[in-house]
Amino acid sequence: MTRTVWDRHGVHIAGVAETALGEVHGQTELSMFAAAAREALSEAGMTLRDVDGLFVNYMGEEGTVQVGEYLGVTAPRYVDSTDIGGAAFEAFVHHAMLAVAEGRCEVALIGYASRQRTRRARSVGGGAVDTDSLAAQFQSPYGLPAPIGHYAMMAARHMHQYGTTPEQLAEVAVAARSWARLNLKAWSRDPLTVEQALAGRMISTPLRRSDCCLVTDGGAAVVVTTAERARDARKPSVRVLGAGESQTHWHLASMPDMTVTAGAVSAREAFGMAGITAADVDVLQPYDSFTITVLLALEDLGFCAKGEGGAFVADGRLAPGGALPAMTSGGGLSYNHPGALGALLLVEAVRQVRGEAGDRQVPGAEIAVAHGVGGYNSTASTVVLAR
Amino acid sequence: MTEAYGDAVTAPFWAAAGQELLLQRCDSCGAHQFYPRPFCLACDHDGLSWTPASGTGVIYSRTEVRVKVRPELVPPYTVAVVALAEGPRMTTLVVGDDGEPGPTCEIGDAVEVAWMPRTDAPPLPVFRRSA
Numbered sequence: 001m002t003r004t005v006w007d008r009h010g011v012h013i014a015g016v017a018e019t020a021l022g023e024v025h026g027q028t029e030l031s032m033f034a035a036a037a038r039e040a041l042s043e044a045g046m047t048l049r050d051v052d053g054l055f056v057n058y059m060g061e062e063g064t065v066q067v068g069e070y071l072g073v074t075a076p077r078y079v080d081s082t083d084i085g086g087a088a089f090e091a092f093v094h095h096a097m098l099a100v101a102e103g104r105c106e107v108a109l110i111g112y113a114s115r116q117r118t119r120r121a122r123s124v125g126g127g128a129v130d131t132d133s134l135a136a137q138f139q140s141p142y143g144l145p146a147p148i149g150h151y152a153m154m155a156a157r158h159m160h161q162y163g164t165t166p167e168q169l170a171e172v173a174v175a176a177r178s179w180a181r182l183n184l185k186a187w188s189r190d191p192l193t194v195e196q197a198l199a200g201r202m203i204s205t206p207l208r209r210s211d212c213c214l215v216t217d218g219g220a221a222v223v224v225t226t227a228e229r230a231r232d233a234r235k236p237s238v239r240v241l242g243a244g245e246s247q248t249h250w251h252l253a254s255m256p257d258m259t260v261t262a263g264a265v266s267a268r269e270a271f272g273m274a275g276i277t278a279a280d281v282d283v284l285q286p287y288d289s290f291t292i293t294v295l296l297a298l299e300d301l302g303f304c305a306k307g308e309g310g311a312f313v314a315d316g317r318l319a320p321g322g323a324l325p326a327m328t329s330g331g332g333l334s335y336n337h338p339g340a341l342g343a344l345l346l347v348e349a350v351r352q353v354r355g356e357a358g359d360r361q362v363p364g365a366e367i368a369v370a371h372g373v374g375g376y377n378s379t380a381s382t383v384v385l386a387r
Numbered sequence: 388m389t390e391a392y393g394d395a396v397t398a399p400f401w402a403a404a405g406q407e408l409l410l411q412r413c414d415s416c417g418a419h420q421f422y423p424r425p426f427c428l429a430c431d432h433d434g435l436s437w438t439p440a441s442g443t444g445v446i447y448s449r450t451e452v453r454v455k456v457r458p459e460l461v462p463p464y465t466v467a468v469v470a471l472a473e474g475p476r477m478t479t480l481v482v483g484d485d486g487e488p489g490p491t492c493e494i495g496d497a498v499e500v501a502w503m504p505r506t507d508a509p510p511l512p513v514f515r516r517s518a
Contacts, residue, residue, distance in 0.1 A: 124454055132394050137401075138422050141511050142480050143460040143488075145452055152450035153468060160448070160494040205451040251422070253468050253476040258448055 010227035011097045012237040013385065015044030016347040019113045019219035021336045022187055029059055029219070030070045033113035036221035037071060044223045045232035046107060053078040053105030053224075055092035058112060058340055071109075078105035084247065085374020086287055087266075089222070089342030090381035094243035094270075096224040106226060110346075113219030114338040122215050122339075124148065139251050145204050148212060148290065150252050150376035152204040155292040157258040159206060161307065164295070166206055168310035170197035172291035173210045173333050175318035180330025182320065182360040187216050188334040211291040213331075218338035220347045238350050238385045241276070241367075244269025245381035252376060259307070262380035263300035263371060270369075270382035271302070278302040281384075282365040283352045284324060285345040287373035288331040294318075297371055301382070325362045328352060342372035346383065353387045392509050396423045399437050405502045405510035410473055412438040421475035442500035443517065444471040446492050449481065464488040469498055469514050480513040492516055 017039035019032040027035075033056075041047055054076045060066035063081020068074065078099045082088050089110060096108035116122055124145035130136060144150065158164045174194055180186035197210035230237035246265035249255040271277060278301055286297045295309035303324060304312040318326040329335040329348040336344060349368035351357045365387075372381045391398040400423055403409045410419045413427035414434035426433055449467035452460075465481040465488070482501055483490045492498070497517040502510035 124456055134397075134422055137393055137397060139478050141457075141505075141508075142466050142478050142513075143452060143456040143464065144450070144466045144478065145454055145456045149450050149452060149456075149466060153448040153466075156450055156494065157448040202453050204453065207450075251478070253421075253478045258468075 011100050011240045012225060012227055012230035013222060013240060013346070013350050014225050014230040014233040014237040015040035015042065015046070015223035015235070016350045017043065017221050018185070018344065018347055021185055021218040022216055023118055024115055024217040025118065029113040029115055030067065032219055033059065033067060033111055033221065034071060036113065036219060037109055037111060040221040040223050041109070043233060043235050044225065044230070045234050046223065048072055050107045051109045052076050053096060053099055053108035055080045055096055055108055055110040056112065057081040057083055057088050058114070073109070076105070078108070084245070084379035084381070086289065086340040086342045087245065087372035087374035087379040087381040088340065089346060090243065090370055090372035090383045091245040093222070093224060093240060093346065093383045094245055094381060097240050097243055100224060100226055106229060108224040109221065110224060110343065111219060111221035112338070112340055112343045114340070115217045116339045117215050117217045135251060139253070144252065147376050148207055149204045151290040151292050152207045153252060154258045154296065154377060155206050158292065158295065161259055162310065164310035166198055167194055168313055169206070169211055169291040169295065170194040171313045171316070172288065172294045172318065173197050175313070175316060175322070176288055176327040176331040176333035178319040179328050179360055180334035183330050183335055186330035186335040187214050188330070207290060207292070213289045213333050213337040213341070216336045216338055218336040218344065220343035222343060222346050235356070236354050236387070238353050238387065240383065241386050242270040242272070242274030242384040243382065244273065245379070247379040250375065250378055259296065261296050261300050261373070261377050263297050263373070263382065266380040266382040267301040267371070270384050274384040276367065276384060280367050281324070281369050283328060283349070283362045283368045284326040285328070285349045285368065285370040286326055287341055287345065287371055288327050288333045289337070289341065289373060291333070293373055293377060294326070296377070297373070301369070301371060320360070328357065328360050328362060342370070342381070345370040345372060349383070349385050353385055396425055401509045404512065408440045408442045408500045408512055409437045410440045410471070410475065411435040419471075419473035419475055421471070421477060441472045444469040444498055444514070446494050446496045446498060447476055448494055449492055451491055460488060465491050467492060467514065477512070482513045482515050484515065488513070490516070
């Protein structure tokens with residue numbers, strides 16, 4: 001296939017690593033991240049001494065500061081703790097790409113670690129809010145479970161507007177599980193059928209248990225650097241062809257259209273920079289916080305027309321052997337979801353284009369897309385990677 | 388309550404709660420907006436006036452909640468986003484003729500505002516299906 005990919009910046013991902021996953025005992029978030037960072041840097045042929053850019057959030061107050069101190073990265077030239085939830089990590093690649101291309105840093109370390117499962121840190125109350133905040137005045141009193149209720153409303157609207165069915169949402173969960181069965185690191189590996197998914201407990205209509213991601217411990221580290229520095233890497237480095245980010249809303253009632261996400265802008269920007277279209281993508285890592293998140297992203301990224309996501313995912317299109325391999329690690333639905341999934345999406349995307357994904361390798365994968373989502377489908381960021 | 392509920396921009400909305408559903412209306416372009424802000428989102432004009440809304444709208448989306456979120460709300464109950472007749476959308480609870488949460492509804496159903504009393508705050512705007 002002839003592709004007009006555009007390697008404008010010469011920025012690469014030279015190393016990736018997962019933290020310990022699942023239920024992590026005997027480690028702290030900082031020790032988990034340190035291990036992943038050192039492993040990712042080792043892939044890149046580097047050590048912590050080489051890091052001069054730090055892109056971290058959700059690991060203690062003040063963004064990058066505590067991680068930097070812990071790692072001994074005490075004089076970085078560039079720091080960024082962009083706070084857009086699970087989408088922060090693809091946005092970090094965007095920012096690191098520009099910083100590296102401009103020479104503002106040369107070795108950017110991106111990452112995250114969480115022990116949200118062992119800490120039992122999640123509840124559907126959505127956490128405390130300031131009593132005089134807008135959310136406390138106009139949203140919290142109504143008892144919408146967070147985040148699932150927000151996504152449930154989007155799913156209900158999509159069903160109403162386009163005839164999307166619960167079976168079609170279940171297809172997304174089944175595809176993720178099919179991939180997870182090929183990944184020894186996946187948390188949920190039991191077989192799952194559409195029928196089993198639809199028999200699961202309803203939580204917030206129309207979303208059932210199987211429409212929701214896992215709550216696990218985990219995280220990842222990613223090293224972004226120049227093409228020149230990437231030549232010393234111990235594994236093939238991966239080119240960053242494009243990246244983009246956007247946001248739409250915070251309060252659910254302010255979402256301009258419940259069937260359109262910030263992915264429409266983030267993908268337009270990323271694909272435009274990369275000079276590709278959805279048709280060029282060999283393997284997709286969408287943010288599968290909920291099944292509906294994937295369906296909306298498929299439409300907003302241009303894999304199908306708006307409203308056609310339900311029909312698009314039928315017949316195993318996203319599953320092993322399907323036309324658009326997606327969630328190939330098993331995703332947030334079946335592999336791991338540490339609260340912010342974006343960094344793990346980058347790890348899987350890199351491994352697929354390197355051709356090192358083992359039983360779940362997509363044959364000949366050249367172009368991978370990682371698509372992060374944050375908040376209540378509030379934010380999105382998209383990264384295009386190529387061999 | 389000795390102090391106004393809400394914040395400096397939203398206080399008029401809450402002062403009228405239980406009596407009237409107030410929206411801001413732009414003095415220049417006539418657009419309504421919710422939640423309140425000190426400028427018009429549609430045309431950037433500075434001048435806005437508080438205006439009683441019709442209190443009617445249609446269900447834009449809704450979810451029946453089957454899990455416990457707040458101590459005072461016993462599942463199942465329906466949370467909705469209502470498109471007000473004036474344009475803006477509000478997140479809300481769907482209540483029955485008895486004023487209690489619980490009834491379901493469908494997207495597109497016509498609804499009208501009702502007020503749910505609260506002990507520590509002004510009445511909360513909720514919606515019930517129009518007769």
